Amino acid sequence: MTDPCAPLPRAVDCGCCAGIDAATPRRLYNPRGLEAIAYRVGRHGDFLESLRARLSSADLPALAALTTREANDFTLALGDALASSLDVLTFYTERLANEHYLRTATERLSVREMARLIGYELAPGVAASTYLAFTLKSVPGASVAPITVPVGTRVQSVPGQDEQAQSFETVASTPARAEWNAIPVKASTPWRPAKGDTALWLDGLATQLQPGDAILIVGQARLDAPGSEHWDVRVLDAVAPDTAAQRTRVSWREPLGSVFPPMDPAATAAQVHVFRQRTALFGHNAPDANLMSANNSDSNVGQLIDQGGNSGSIIHVFIDKGGSPGSLLDSAFTAKKTGTLWEWKDFSIAPPAIDLATDNPKIVADSWVALVSNEPDRGSPELPGYTELYRVARVMQLTRSNFGISGKITRVTPDTTENLTPERFTLRRTLALAQSERLVPTATPLWHPVHGDHLVLDRRVDGLHPGQPLALTGRRQRLSLASEATGLSLVLDSGESVPLEGGDELFMAAPAVRVIGKSNLKALDAETFAALIGQPGVHLRLALIDRDARQGTLEVDADRIRLAPGRSDDPAVSEIGVIDTIVETTPPSRDHTRLRLQEATAHVFERASLRINANVAPATHGEGVEAILGSGDAGAANQRLALDQAPLTFVGADTPSGRASTLEVRVSDVQWQEVATLHGQPPDRHVFATRQDDAGRTTVQFGDGREGARLPSGESNVRARYRKGLGTSGNLASGTLTTLLSRPLGVSEATNPVPATGGEDAETLARARHNAPLTVLTLERAVSIDDYANFARAFAGIDKAHALWLPAGPAQGIWLTLAGVDGAELPVTGDTLANLRQALVRYGAPLVPLRLVNYLDARFRCRLSLKVLASLEPDPVMARVEAALRDRFGFARRAFGQAVSVDEVAAVAQAVRGVEAVHVTRLHRTGTSPTVVPRLFAALPVASLTELPQAAELLTLDAAPIELEVLP
Numbered sequence: 001m002t003d004p005c006a007p008l009p010r011a012v013d014c015g016c017c018a019g020i021d022a023a024t025p026r027r028l029y030n031p032r033g034l035e036a037i038a039y040r041v042g043r044h045g046d047f048l049e050s051l052r053a054r055l056s057s058a059d060l061p062a063l064a065a066l067t068t069r070e071a072n073d074f075t076l077a078l079g080d081a082l083a084s085s086l087d088v089l090t091f092y093t094e095r096l097a098n099e100h101y102l103r104t105a106t107e108r109l110s111v112r113e114m115a116r117l118i119g120y121e122l123a124p125g126v127a128a129s130t131y132l133a134f135t136l137k138s139v140p141g142a143s144v145a146p147i148t149v150p151v152g153t154r155v156q157s158v159p160g161q162d163e164q165a166q167s168f169e170t171v172a173s174t175p176a177r178a179e180w181n182a183i184p185v186k187a188s189t190p191w192r193p194a195k196g197d198t199a200l201w202l203d204g205l206a207t208q209l210q211p212g213d214a215i216l217i218v219g220q221a222r223l224d225a226p227g228s229e230h231w232d233v234r235v236l237d238a239v240a241p242d243t244a245a246q247r248t249r250v251s252w253r254e255p256l257g258s259v260f261p262p263m264d265p266a267a268t269a270a271q272v273h274v275f276r277q278r279t280a281l282f283g284h285n286a287p288d289a290n291l292m293s294a295n296n297s298d299s300n301v302g303q304l305i306d307q308g309g310n311s312g313s314i315i316h317v318f319i320d321k322g323g324s325p326g327s328l329l330d331s332a333f334t335a336k337k338t339g340t341l342w343e344w345k346d347f348s349i350a351p352p353a354i355d356l357a358t359d360n361p362k363i364v365a366d367s368w369v370a371l372v373s374n375e376p377d378r379g380s381p382e383l384p385g386y387t388e389l390y391r392v393a394r395v396m397q398l399t400r401s402n403f404g405i406s407g408k409i410t411r412v413t414p415d416t417t418e419n420l421t422p423e424r425f426t427l428r429r430t431l432a433l434a435q436s437e438r439l440v441p442t443a444t445p446l447w448h449p450v451h452g453d454h455l456v457l458d459r460r461v462d463g464l465h466p467g468q469p470l471a472l473t474g475r476r477q478r479l480s481l482a483s484e485a486t487g488l489s490l491v492l493d494s495g496e497s498v499p500l501e502g503g504d505e506l507f508m509a510a511p512a513v514r515v516i517g518k519s520n521l522k523a524l525d526a527e528t529f530a531a532l533i534g535q536p537g538v539h540l541r542l543a544l545i546d547r548d549a550r551q552g553t554l555e556v557d558a559d560r561i562r563l564a565p566g567r568s569d570d571p572a573v574s575e576i577g578v579i580d581t582i583v584e585t586t587p588p589s590r591d592h593t594r595l596r597l598q599e600a601t602a603h604v605f606e607r608a609s610l611r612i613n614a615n616v617a618p619a620t621h622g623e624g625v626e627a628i629l630g631s632g633d634a635g636a637a638n639q640r641l642a643l644d645q646a647p648l649t650f651v652g653a654d655t656p657s658g659r660a661s662t663l664e665v666r667v668s669d670v671q672w673q674e675v676a677t678l679h680g681q682p683p684d685r686h687v688f689a690t691r692q693d694d695a696g697r698t699t700v701q702f703g704d705g706r707e708g709a710r711l712p713s714g715e716s717n718v719r720a721r722y723r724k725g726l727g728t729s730g731n732l733a734s735g736t737l738t739t740l741l742s743r744p745l746g747v748s749e750a751t752n753p754v755p756a757t758g759g760e761d762a763e764t765l766a767r768a769r770h771n772a773p774l775t776v777l778t779l780e781r782a783v784s785i786d787d788y789a790n791f792a793r794a795f796a797g798i799d800k801a802h803a804l805w806l807p808a809g810p811a812q813g814i815w816l817t818l819a820g821v822d823g824a825e826l827p828v829t830g831d832t833l834a835n836l837r838q839a840l841v842r843y844g845a846p847l848v849p850l851r852l853v854n855y856l857d858a859r860f861r862c863r864l865s866l867k868v869l870a871s872l873e874p875d876p877v878m879a880r881v882e883a884a885l886r887d888r889f890g891f892a893r894r895a896f897g898q899a900v901s902v903d904e905v906a907a908v909a910q911a912v913r914g915v916e917a918v919h920v921t922r923l924h925r926t927g928t929s930p931t932v933v934p935r936l937f938a939a940l941p942v943a944s945l946t947e948l949p950q951a952a953e954l955l956t957l958d959a960a961p962i963e964l965e966v967l968p
Helices: 044-055 061-065 074-098 108-116 220-224 327-333 526-532 765-778 785-793 831-843 874-888 902-910
Strands: 129-136 147-149 154-157 167-170 174-176 199-203 214-218 231-242 247-252 271-280 301-305 311-317 354-356 368-372 387-402 405-414 431-439 454-456 469-475 478-481 488-492 497-500 505-508 513-516 520-523 539-545 551-557 561-564 572-583 594-597 611-613 616-621 623-630 640-642 650-652 659-661 664-667 670-674 687-692 698-702 718-724 737-740 747-751 798-806 813-820 850-854 856-868 915-925 953-957 963-966
Touching: 044 074, 108 765, 129 167, 129 174, 129 469, 129 611, 167 623, 214 368, 214 431, 220 387, 231 387, 271 368, 354 368, 354 431, 469 616, 623 640, 650 831, 765 785, 785 798, 785 813, 785 831, 813 831, 831 850, 856 874, 856 902, 874 902, 874 963, 902 915
Parallel strands: 670 687, 813 850, 856 953, 856 963
Antiparallel strands: 129 616, 129 747, 147 174, 154 167, 154 737, 167 616, 199 247, 214 231, 214 271, 231 247, 271 431, 301 311, 354 405, 368 387, 368 431, 387 405, 454 594, 469 572, 469 611, 478 505, 478 561, 488 497, 488 551, 505 539, 513 520, 513 539, 539 551, 572 594, 623 718, 640 698, 650 659, 664 670, 664 718, 687 698, 737 747, 798 813, 856 915
């Protein structure tokens, strides 16, 4: 038998002397900012190595006899088992240690319990909110009594593919009237002729007007005083029927009014007439008296003699019954000789009668006749000379023979003989406009779009009040480029440029801005903008949307654009406006109601299509529930009762958290109040507290008689009224809430004109880690500028916030840039912004001006060349790289003003398993030149003394596919 103590040959190594240093406990070092901490003093191999080292320790001489280090030895096997136990123990110790820190905890329970230590409860989520517009039944010709849409009126959505129907309920009673269903804005103005006018609109299409027709515009002043000069006669230049609106536009070149002679358009009771007949005065076609000779008195033949005395051919023979020259010849040729010229006797107009060279029975009394002197050096090109207007007092149809001619005439006796002289109106030259026919003028349409904070309704609408929401629905205003407009481009918001051609049509996305000089910008109201269109030398900057729904900016001269009518297939846009004041006019208008809104409209509406629904009620996601919670037991302390249905609805509110519960508890018909905690409550106070578990189930807890009152004993005496449903499932598109589940009397339809927004799921761990400490920083108040940002970040519906103090300038006060959940834009008229503003006024400095703006969503693109380990498939590696980039540069992990560098992008890709090398070949903002920019910056607001600052930018990775290529 071998002596175990005998020395072994040098070639034999039993391992007894190996591992003389213990590997455990490991030294722990955790720098700040880690997402997981290391807390294990060792792992299985470390513990096994330490055990083997202790077997060879000089401190334990009794173990010297153990000379084997074979793994199948019992002692070594026992040590291996102990190392395994220690490995498991340290694993869970490390997990427990991580769960004790807010940043590193991975269990919702851990985060919730740690947050409760500082009085913070994980947000249960919040219900989406919107507005519901109701349509009431109307009976033509009959008035419908106003009704009230009650609280709790339910409307359900029409679900799409793989969606569930969502219910919304009104949260405020709302008066409603049938006449409020679809109120047009003022789309026309009553026609009143004004100096300088060159057009008017007529009712109907059957006017039978053509260019060249003459019209008369006359008013009460001329009817009352024949000598009045308040009238105009114009010759039409164009006649344009508007079939859709059943009206006709007529225009002329010469503006109304005149400097010489001084004339003004009709002021009151203006009428429009058309002269259906152009004629002349009797005698205009009489033969020239100088063409006939009266010298040969012995002859029965009159010879044609020219002024030079030369004889011509025989053209007329005048013989009386006795064969001698007749009296007609004598009387006709009895004329005064002026020099060598002869003229017919009394060859001039003979006031007070006007003999028209026509037999027209349609010329009647009280109609109008205009005489035009036709002098080429006076008047207008269409009506040269002097024009005088006469009203027919009496009319006769006669036969007249004179001046060597005979025919039927219409003799008109006018109401005045003003300027009715032979010198003014000669028989041969005067143009007569007669047979006037009255036309019906209609209101002049207004073409300028609707935007801003003022609305003028097309009629007087009673019952509206400040604070009332209105649903505005219509088409966007179209603009067309003039045919000669060339070389224009729409610069998209993404940075790309789209060439435009003459005749292209685009939609206005924002009010027009006039560019004065190089950098001076002036916002234009709608009426001023429309007046500038067509004027040369006026430079405009327009925010437009093209036919592919791409938005951009166009800088163009005003004479190269036109307002274009909308089309029936143009998509309608909607928004909510809230009445600020009813603008009273002096004297009060009987025809129109003027409103001022709390905020300017977000869209630029085409005036003709805009309709306003005033039957609008606020509504939130959720369905009402009334239930018996249970029976009270006065002998039970801190009695707990659970709600049967989940999740309990929380709605947006102006509380520090931005939400409020819809739970209402009554005990024996007495309402009890909810409090955050029962701690410190008076023993007789009727209060309760609620807690929610991870599944969203709510438990109601009552007092124990020392902190809060106990429930009184009774059978089913605890009742609850609440609503169920919340979360992002309630964030619905506009027009999806259309099914009336409860139908108030008279209501026929309902819809949501704007999207439902603000819905938020229960708070995630990542947000809870971030938001919980904010409550300690703010203590539910806002004092410093950081407090305002932190208060907003912890508010329901707000994901990110940036605050800036502006000591002076047009935006003096606090400039707060906000981003909604997952980067959603916060509607200006939505509940989230309204509640946050009210909360900051209540819990902050109420006199400090406050502006809340949406952030600027900036995007960047990149291209990477990757070298993948030869042992791996490239496609899975590239998928992991793209996922890592989107996680690192997505909205959740980015901050306002945070830059992006080439090194950062390369580091993220390099850290992905399987990537051997990375080369960033492109890094640039979306829409800019595809090149490598070493560092992309995101802008933060900068204080200015002259203009509003820009909102903060958030620079994230573009949603377009990332360009990845594999190097060989």
